[in-house]
Amino acid sequence: MPTLFNTLKLSVPLTTLLLAGCASISKEECLVADWYAMGVTDGSQGRALAAFRDYQADCAKHQLSSDFEQYQAGHQQGVVNYCVYSNGVALGRQGNNFNTLCESERFEDFQEGYFQGQxxxxxxxxxxxxxxxxxxxxxxxxxxxxxxxxxxxxxxxxxxxxxxxxxxxxxxxxxxxxxxxxxxxxxxxxxxxxxxxxxxxxxxxxxxx
CATH class of the missing domain: 1.10.287 (Helix Hairpins)
Incomplete structure (x- = not known):
């Protein structure tokens, strides 16, 4: 739905809802981390991909590695789970800014829901x-x-x-x-x-x- 998508791009501040929050992870969690699953979880909650940087920094403090490729793959799946109509309605109805994770034209349902929530x-x-x-x-x-x-x-x-x-x-x-x-x-x-x-x-x- 190009018209609605363009309207959102022009009229809504494109600020990711949860970007401001910092993600953290302990040494023990770094040791057993399922990076794909963590990506799915964060994406499904509308968190930005940048959350990985915090995990990476926390693990690096303990000389432990992190797997961005696995996290990114999971995050992509999580975003698909998140960018649905019902979440768009909830976000708009609460008066929150549009989540840039869902600005792709393939997430028309989310965008329509966000508009109706507004x-x-x-x-x-x-x-x-x-x-x-x-x-x-x-x-x-x-x-x-x-x-x-x-x-x-x-x-x-x-x-x-x-x-x-x-x-x-x-x-x-x-x-x-x-x-x-x-x-x-x-x-x-x-x-x-x-x-x-x-x-x-x-x-x-x-x-x-």
Whole structure:
């Protein structure tokens, strides 16, 4: 699927997900290492081929050899295991960068999954933000309503002065205006939240997970 592949190359930072992590191996592991199997394991976890350099350095400290050819062969098989649709979806949905191990056009399923995962990530983030904003407005409404009650109690308090009552009445007018405005904003967000939730549900039903 050249179009999708080109889109990924242009729009996604091509940074391997696990490249930043350092691989290490002990002297005992160097002695019994199955380099092909290690390559398969690392490739299947999306680790870059460069992980071998760390193993090589660790073994060299103990004057022990390492087998790059076997590791590379295993790694190639591991990459095939890793660059599948489901991993692409998971990577994109988590908001992680595209894994350059899967940039070859033969991994179209992974690329399609990553693109769909990105779409899910964006919609889920949008929905989460809408719900946070709604919760914030609801909290402000509750605070204003409580302040109205507190003001009302002070207004009828016989110890309050005329000036204090007048100020509290003005404050109540402001609080009521704020509450009306906040409720209007909340209603608009609720409609948008419902639309976004429905859009997300339809999208989830339209793709393979």
């Amino acid at each position: 779409q899910l990530h964006q919609m889920e983030n949008k929905l989460a933000k809408l719900r946070r904003d709604m919760a914030s407005i609801e909290s402000r409404i509750e605070q204003n309503q409580q302040q109205l009650k507190d003001n009302q109690a002070s207004i009828i308090d016989e110890n309050s002065t005329k000036t204090q009552r007048e100020e509290l009445l003005k404050d109540n007018d402001r609080l009521r205006r704020d509450i009306r405005r906040l409720k209007t904003d909340l209603g608009a967000l609720a409609e948008l939240e419902e639309e976004t939730d429905l859009e997300l549900s339809h999208y989830l039903n339209s793709i393979q997970l």
